Amino acid sequence: MQTVYYIILVPMVYAAFALFFFGTAIKLVQLFRKPKNPSTLQIFPERGNPWLRAVYDTFLLPTVRRHNPLLWVFLMLFHISFLLLIIGHLELIEDFSVFQVIEHEIFLGSGFIGLILSISLLFFLFRRLVSPNRELSVPEDYYLLILLFLTVLFGSEMDWARNWYDYGEMSVDEYREYLSSLLYLRPELPESIVQSGHSFMLVLHVFFANLFLMFFPFSKIMHSFFSLPMNKLRRG
Amino acid sequence: MDQKTRDELLKVFQSKLNQAMTFYLETCSRCGVCTKACHVHESMPQVKYIAAYRAEIVRRIYKKYFKGQGKLWSTAGQSKELTEIALEELYEAAYSCTGCRRCMVFCPFGIDTQMIMSIAKLLLVGAHAEPEILTLLADTSITKGDSLEVFKEGFLQGMKNLEADVVKKWQTEAGKTAIPIDVEGADLLYVALAGAHSIIPAAAIFNAAGENWTLSFFEAVNFGAFVGDPSRTKLILNRIINEANRLKVKEVCICECGTAFRVMKQQSGEQPFKVTSITEVHAKYLKEGRIRLDKSKFKEPITYHDPCQMARNGGIIDEPRYVLSHLTDNFREMTDDPRYNWCCGGGGGLVALGEDTLDFRMKSSKVKVDQVKKTGASILTTACENCHTQLSNLNDHYEMGVNVQFLSSLVSDALVR
Numbered sequence: 001m002q003t004v005y006y007i008i009l010v011p012m013v014y015a016a017f018a019l020f021f022f023g024t025a026i027k028l029v030q031l032f033r034k035p036k037n038p039s040t041l042q043i044f045p046e047r048g049n050p051w052l053r054a055v056y057d058t059f060l061l062p063t064v065r066r067h068n069p070l071l072w073v074f075l076m077l078f079h080i081s082f083l084l085l086i087i088g089h090l091e092l093i094e095d096f097s098v099f100q101v102i103e104h105e106i107f108l109g110s111g112f113i114g115l116i117l118s119i120s121l122l123f124f125l126f127r128r129l130v131s132p133n134r135e136l137s138v139p140e141d142y143y144l145l146i147l148l149f150l151t152v153l154f155g156s157e158m159d160w161a162r163n164w165y166d167y168g169e170m171s172v173d174e175y176r177e178y179l180s181s182l183l184y185l186r187p188e189l190p191e192s193i194v195q196s197g198h199s200f201m202l203v204l205h206v207f208f209a210n211l212f213l214m215f216f217p218f219s220k221i222m223h224s225f226f227s228l229p230m231n232k233l234r235r236g
Numbered sequence: 237m238d239q240k241t242r243d244e245l246l247k248v249f250q251s252k253l254n255q256a257m258t259f260y261l262e263t264c265s266r267c268g269v270c271t272k273a274c275h276v277h278e279s280m281p282q283v284k285y286i287a288a289y290r291a292e293i294v295r296r297i298y299k300k301y302f303k304g305q306g307k308l309w310s311t312a313g314q315s316k317e318l319t320e321i322a323l324e325e326l327y328e329a330a331y332s333c334t335g336c337r338r339c340m341v342f343c344p345f346g347i348d349t350q351m352i353m354s355i356a357k358l359l360l361v362g363a364h365a366e367p368e369i370l371t372l373l374a375d376t377s378i379t380k381g382d383s384l385e386v387f388k389e390g391f392l393q394g395m396k397n398l399e400a401d402v403v404k405k406w407q408t409e410a411g412k413t414a415i416p417i418d419v420e421g422a423d424l425l426y427v428a429l430a431g432a433h434s435i436i437p438a439a440a441i442f443n444a445a446g447e448n449w450t451l452s453f454f455e456a457v458n459f460g461a462f463v464g465d466p467s468r469t470k471l472i473l474n475r476i477i478n479e480a481n482r483l484k485v486k487e488v489c490i491c492e493c494g495t496a497f498r499v500m501k502q503q504s505g506e507q508p509f510k511v512t513s514i515t516e517v518h519a520k521y522l523k524e525g526r527i528r529l530d531k532s533k534f535k536e537p538i539t540y541h542d543p544c545q546m547a548r549n550g551g552i553i554d555e556p557r558y559v560l561s562h563l564t565d566n567f568r569e570m571t572d573d574p575r576y577n578w579c580c581g582g583g584g585g586l587v588a589l590g591e592d593t594l595d596f597r598m599k600s601s602k603v604k605v606d607q608v609k610k611t612g613a614s615i616l617t618t619a620c621e622n623c624h625t626q627l628s629n630l631n632d633h634y635e636m637g638v639n640v641q642f643l644s645s646l647v648s649d650a651l652v653r
Contacts, residue, residue: 041256043341045553045575136288222262222263226345227344230259230260231346
């Protein structure tokens with residue numbers, strides 16, 4: 001079992017990040033080297049500065065707010081929480097004073113970010129089971145949501161255990177030891193990370209996160225990079 | 237479908253994959269926000285008429301042949317082989333989409349379904365499965381450009397015959413031609429459609445404004461764009477560009493034809509002339525006091541249908557309203573506002589296909605009928621030939637009891653000295 005843990009927590013993490021970074025970079029380079037559309041794809045009326053409007057469209061999703069307010073609430077909650085989650089994970093590697101401008105405990109959010117993400121993902125998943133979204137969906141849509149849900153669920157469970165049930169065996173310092181060792185290419189697995197009662201949660205969390213990262217460049221999640229340039233096309 | 241045909245069609249597909257198209261094909265999250273965007277779906281609520289579903293028919297073929305995911309794990313995105321059945325699906329998707337781009341206003345990424353449908357249309361042309369009449373019409377336009385001399389005499393005589401009708405609307409000064417043609421050094425080249433209704437009112441207004449204008453030998457409509465063939469579109473467009481450059485005009489003014497205007501405005505590239513729509517020109521004449529209109533001419537309430545290619549896709553939104561403010565005090569704006577205006581249901585070549593698409597056009601445009609009725613107007617005006625035909629068909633079919641008019645006709649009827 002320890003070998004499986006090791007494979008998931010060390011080589012698979014490297015493989016997943018390599019695929020994620022190179023896959024995404026290659027895709028972006030290929031795409032931005034393609035010829036531009038010869039004519040404008042703008043829609044009218046013009047609504048102020050095209051770049052500002054594209055940024056507004058990309059980050060505040062005004063069209064979704066207007067046409068599907070409930071979906072918009074969950075989308076905003078999901079994306080904001082996801083951003084906070086990335087910050088939270090960076091802080092599990094080391095201190096970043098810039099993030100501590102608003103002072104907070106590590107891990108960020110006292111367990112509620114994971115909770116919001118889990119609920120949002122369930123909402124996204126179940127809404128796909130209802131027509132017409134069911135007919136519009138392809139397997140990729142479900143796989144990605146299930147994968148993210150499992151990643152978030154096992155990650156959050158560790159967080160909930162520490163925040164809400166005073167579970168103290170796996171602490172921030174030990175995560176930092178593990179994650180920074182990965183970052184500095186001297187991988188080490190502290191005993192408490194692989195041998196505590198909650199280790200299986202960490203291993204499953206990392207396993208599903210690895211799969212997600214590996215799938216990322218080949219999936220619709222590339223919208224994280226494409227949304228802004230696409231909205232710019234619409235705004236001229 | 238044999239392998240050779242498929243390979244050729246895939247080459248055609250690849251030729252469309254520029255940066256914007258690849259963005260559109262890579263990105264849809266199938267969130268379904270566009271469900272309410274399409275007039276066809278709103279009038280006939282079937283999943284196949286949702287913009288995202290239409291686009292997915294093209295996207296599935298893209299995934300199969302051009303995307304790593306489709307090659308490695310084809311079930312994940314339900315990628316699909318290009319077969320005869322796929323071509324039938326492409327036909328239904330492409331020719332039930334009018335290219336109005338209302339879905340683009342809804343999509344959080346701004347995916348252009350019309351552009352994705354242009355792949356479907358081009359594949360159909362490649363497989364000789366497109367509506368033949370559109371290709372025929374496009375080829376006729378191209379032939380006319382290549383052998384103008386053959387058509388010239390007949391055209392000049394035809395225009396001579398129309399001059400009396402122009403003069404009836406507006407008396408020209410002695411010695412001036414009512415329909416000037418082939419005038420080198422004219423300020424404005426007017427590109428009309430084949431049909432007196434597109435020439436007589438426009439000519440009367442140009443003459444009333446004292447415009448130094450000339451009429452194009454060619455008709456504005458671009459069937460190449462309807463059938464989704466970029467090379468034919470370009471050839472048809474080039475006839476007008478060459479004529480404008482030969483006559484050294486400063487402005488090319490496109491008649492009331494949405495597609496012709498958008499293609500000319502957005503695809504003619506850097507040219508020494510500017511491109512305007514006739515509605516813009518009329519608004520300019522009114523602003524400059526070059527023409528005056530009698531507001532008491534039309535007493536009934538008037539509403540205006542924004543042609544999608546002029547308004548949402550071409551930016552001509554304020555100008556028709558400015559013109560209408562000189563025509564009536566009883567203008568009734570449609571709701572929602574022009575951004576969300578429903579397509580008339582006749583775009584994308586559907587009207588040009590005539591009777592073949594009539595039943596579909598009538599059923600798919602119920603929402604437009606409701607939108608017009610809600611205004612309570614008795615004159616329904618628009619600035620696009622396709623829209624005018626479709627709205628007239630809707631008027632007959634649904635017994636709407638409105639008077640469908642071109643905006644330019646209203647302007648020419650209300651001209652005063």
